[in-house]
Amino acid sequence: MTAITWRRDIAASFVVFLVALPLCAGVAVASGVPAELGLITGIVGGLVAGSLPGSSLQVSGPAAGMTVLVFEAVQRHGAAALGVLVLAAGLLQLLLGALRLGRWFRAISVAVVEGMLAGIGLTIIAGQLYAMAGVEAPGSGPAKLAGLPGLLTQATASPVALASLGVGAATIAVLVLWPRLPARVRLVPGPLAAVALATAAVPVLGLPVERLQVQGLLAAIRPPGLDDLAPLAELAGIGTIVAFALIASAESLFSAAAVDRMHEGPRTDYDKELMAQGAGNTVCGALGALPMTAVIVRSSANVQAGAQTKAARILHGLWLLLFAALLPAALGLIPLAALAGVLVHAGWKLLPLRHLPPLWRRHRGEAIILVATAVAVVALNLFEGVLLGLLLAVLKIAWDTSHVHVEVTDDGEGPVHVAVIGNATFLRLPTILDTLEALPRDRPIELDLGGLRHLDHACRTALTSWADRHNEEGTAAVSIPPGLVGAGT
Numbered sequence: 001m002t003a004i005t006w007r008r009d010i011a012a013s014f015v016v017f018l019v020a021l022p023l024c025a026g027v028a029v030a031s032g033v034p035a036e037l038g039l040i041t042g043i044v045g046g047l048v049a050g051s052l053p054g055s056s057l058q059v060s061g062p063a064a065g066m067t068v069l070v071f072e073a074v075q076r077h078g079a080a081a082l083g084v085l086v087l088a089a090g091l092l093q094l095l096l097g098a099l100r101l102g103r104w105f106r107a108i109s110v111a112v113v114e115g116m117l118a119g120i121g122l123t124i125i126a127g128q129l130y131a132m133a134g135v136e137a138p139g140s141g142p143a144k145l146a147g148l149p150g151l152l153t154q155a156t157a158s159p160v161a162l163a164s165l166g167v168g169a170a171t172i173a174v175l176v177l178w179p180r181l182p183a184r185v186r187l188v189p190g191p192l193a194a195v196a197l198a199t200a201a202v203p204v205l206g207l208p209v210e211r212l213q214v215q216g217l218l219a220a221i222r223p224p225g226l227d228d229l230a231p232l233a234e235l236a237g238i239g240t241i242v243a244f245a246l247i248a249s250a251e252s253l254f255s256a257a258a259v260d261r262m263h264e265g266p267r268t269d270y271d272k273e274l275m276a277q278g279a280g281n282t283v284c285g286a287l288g289a290l291p292m293t294a295v296i297v298r299s300s301a302n303v304q305a306g307a308q309t310k311a312a313r314i315l316h317g318l319w320l321l322l323f324a325a326l327l328p329a330a331l332g333l334i335p336l337a338a339l340a341g342v343l344v345h346a347g348w349k350l351l352p353l354r355h356l357p358p359l360w361r362r363h364r365g366e367a368i369i370l371v372a373t374a375v376a377v378v379a380l381n382l383f384e385g386v387l388l389g390l391l392l393a394v395l396k397i398a399w400d401t402s403h404v405h406v407e408v409t410d411d412g413e414g415p416v417h418v419a420v421i422g423n424a425t426f427l428r429l430p431t432i433l434d435t436l437e438a439l440p441r442d443r444p445i446e447l448d449l450g451g452l453r454h455l456d457h458a459c460r461t462a463l464t465s466w467a468d469r470h471n472e473e474g475t476a477a478v479s480i481p482p483g484l485v486g487a488g489t
Contacts, residue, residue, distance in 0.1 A: 005308045012305035013315035016059055019189040019301045020316060021323065023346070025212065025331060026339035027062040028290060030128060031070040033079055035212055035331055036220035038062045039324045040289040046317015049280035049292065050310055054273025056266050058252075058259040058299035059313045060280055062290045064346045065116075065251055066244075068123045069382045070290060073240045077231045080288075083224035085231060087285025089244035093278030096249065102270035105253040111359075112389035113254060114352050115370040116247070119377025119385055121350030124343055131340035132168030133161045134210055141378040163207040164337040171198050171341030189301065191342050198338035212334045217324045222288035243383040244281075244291050252277045252294035259296070262303045297346070365396050404428040404452075406435040415444040421451035426458035436466055445470065 020042050028038025038061075045060030073085055096102065126144035130137035133155040138144050155161040171194045178190035202209055231237025256268040273294075280292050302312055323330075352359075352370065360367040373389030380388075404422035416439055424432065439445055447467070449455065 006311070008306040008308050009312040010315060012302055012307035012312040013319065015189060015305040016298050016302045016307075016312065016316040017319035017323075018192040020059070020061055020298050020320065022191045022195040022334075022339065022342055023064070023295075023297070024062055024320070025334065026342050026346075027064055027067055029212070029336065029339055030064075030067045030124065030131070030343050031062075031290060032074045033070075033082065033290065034215060034220050036215065036217050036324065036328075037289045039217065039320055040220065040287055041284050041292045043317045043321045043324070044280050044283050044287070044289065045292045046313055046315070046320060048283050048317075049276045050313035050317055052272070052276035052279060053269065054276040055256045055259060055268040055294070056310045057263060057303055057307055057313070058256055058268075058273075058294045058296075059302050059316065060252070060277065060292050060294045061298060063248075063251060063293045063295050064124060064343060065120050065350065066248065066291055066293060067343075068120050068377075069240070069243055069247065071127075072381055073244075077237060077240070080222065081224070081228045081231050081237075082290070083222065083285045083288035084228045085237065085240050085244060085285070086281055086289070086291045087224065088232065088241045089248065089291060090278045090281030090283070090285055092241065092245040093249055093281060094275055095278075096245070097271050097273075097275030097278055100271045102249075102253060102272075102274035105250050105270070105274075108250055109366075109369065109390070109393035111366040111369040112373050112386065112393050113250060114355070115373025115389050116377055116382070116386050117350040118352055118370065118374035120382065121347040122374065122378050124347030124350070128340040128343045128347065129168075132165050132337045132344065134164040134337065135161060145378070160208050164209045164335075167198050167202065167207060167209055167335050168337040168341035168344070170201070171195065171338045172345050174198075175342065175345040194342060195334055195338045198335055198341070199333050202335050207335075209335045209337055212331050212336055212339065214328050214331045216328050220288075223286055224288060239383060243386075247382065247386065248281065248291055248293040249274055249277060255294040255296045255299055259294075259299045259303060262300060265308070365400075369393055369396060398425070399427055401425075402427045404432060406432055408435065408439070415446045416440065417446050417448065419448040419451055423454040424449075424452050424459040425454065425456045429459055429462055432459065433462060433466065436463075441470065 024038035024042040025035040026038070028035045028041075031038075042061035049060040070082070074082055077085065123141050123144070126141065126148065127137045129148060130144070130151060133151060135151065135154060138147050155165045174194040174197055175190050178186065178193060201207070202211075231240070253270055253273065256270065256273055260267050277293065284290065284292055302316075305312075307313070356367060356370065359370065369389060369392045372392055373385055376388040377385030379385075402423045402425040404420060404424050407419040407421065409417040409419075418436065418439070420432065447463070449463075
C-alpha cells in the first residue's frame with residue numbers, strides 16, 4: 001500500500017471515528033443499555049468485522065435501525081441476557097454465510113425493507129422526543145405517538161423539561177443546517193458538531209439537563225454466564241435471535257449494495273460479508289454488547305472521505321478504543337437531550353418521504369406494502385411487522401403473476417369459442433368462473449386452454465366440474481384439451 005493510500009485511509013478513519021462516536025453512544029442509550037456498550041460494538045465493528053473479507057469500505061457498528069428490537073429484547077429478557085441473544089445471532093449469521101445464503105438476502109422486497117426502516121424511524125422519533133424532554137416514554141409505539149400532543153404541554157410546565165427539550169431541538173437544528181454551511185466548516189461531521197455545541201452550551205447557559213452516565217469500558221463488559229441462557233429455551237428468545245440475525249444481515253447487505261454504487265473498488269462478496277458480520281456479532285455477544293450491522297451513514301462518510309482500503313474502517317475502531325480507554329470522562333459531559341436529538345434526526349432520515357409519492361404513482365402495490373409494514377412495525381413490533389410485510393409481498397407477487405385473460409368468441413351460430421390465456425390460479429378463479437357461467441347453456445362450447453402457462457389444481461378441478469355440469473345441462477359437450485386438464489402444475 002502506497003504512502004498516498006495510507007494518508008487517505010488515516011484521514012478517512014478520523015472522519016468515520018468522529019461520525020461514529022456520538023452515534024454509538026446515542027444508539028446504546030436509546031436501546032436501554034450503558035453508552036459504553038455502544039462504543040464496544042463500534043470497536044468490534046472496526047477491529048473484527050473491518051479486518052475480515054467481504055466489503056472493503058463499508059463500516060459496521062451499532063445501528064439506529066436496531067434500537068427498537070434491542071430495547072424490546074432488553075425489556076423482555078433483561079440486559080444481562082443481551083449478550084447471549086447477540087452471540088447466538090452471530091453464530092446464526094456465520095451458519096447462513098457458510099451455507100452461501102448471503103446473496104439471497106438481496107431477494108427481500110425493497111418495499112418491505114423501506115417499510116421496516118420507516119416504522120423504525122417513526123418509533124425512534126416518538127421515543128426520543130420523550131427522551132429529549134427528560135420524560136419517561138410509554139411502552140408501546142401507538143402509545144408513544146398518541147402521547148406526543150400532551151408531551152409539549154407537560155414539558156412547558158417544567159423548566160427542567162423545557163430546557164432539555166430546547167437542547168434537543170437546537171441539536172436537531174444544527175444537524176439540519178450543517179449540510180448548508182461552507183465546505184471547510186463541514187469538514188467536522190454534523191453529529192459531532194451538534195453534540196459538541198450542545199455540550200459546550202449547557203454549562204455556559206447553566207441549563208439543568210441530565211448528562212450521560214459513564215462507568216468505564218472494562219466495567220461495562222459483561223460476558224454472558226450460565227444464568228443468562230434461559231432465553232435460549234423460550235420461544236420469544238429464539239424469535240429475538242432470528243430477528244437479530246435476519247434484520248442485521250438484511251440491513252448490512254443492503255448497505256453493501258448501496259456502498260458498492262459509491263466507489264469503483266472491489267465489489268462486495270455477500271457470503272463473506274455475512275460471515276464477517278456474524279463474526280463481529282459473536283464477539284459482541286461474548287462481551288455483552290449491542291448487535292452490530294453495517295451502517296450506511298458511517299459507510300458513506302468513509303467513501304466520501306476518500307478511503308481506499310479496509311484499513312480506514314479498522315483504524316476507526318482503534319480510535320474508538322483509544323478514546324473510550326483514555327478519555328471516558330469526556331462522555332459524561334454530553335447532555336442526554338443532545339444524543340436524543342441526534343437520533344430523532346437519524347429516525348427522520350429513515351422515512352422515505354421523497355420516495356413514497358413517486359412510488360405511489362408508479363407502483364401502488366409496493367407503496368401499500370411499504371406503508372403497511374411501517375404501520376405494523378409501529379403497532380406491533382419489529383419482527384411481526386416485517387413478517388407481515390413479507391407476507392403481503394408474497395401475496396402481491398402471487399396476484400401479479402396470476403394474470404389471466406378470458407377471450408370469448410361468439411359468432412351467433414355454431415360453437416362458442418373460449419380461450420383462457422395466462423396463469424390460471426385460485427386467485428383468479430372467481431373471474432374465470434363468472435365468465436364461464438355467463439355463457440349460454442344450450443350451445444356447444446369449445447374451451448381452449450392452450451394459452452395457459454400455468455394451471456393449478458384448484459382451477460383444474462373447477463374447470464372440470466364446470467364442464468361436467470354444462471354437459472349434463474346443455475345440449476352439446478364442452479371440449480377441453482385432455483393434456484392440460486389431466487396434468488396439474
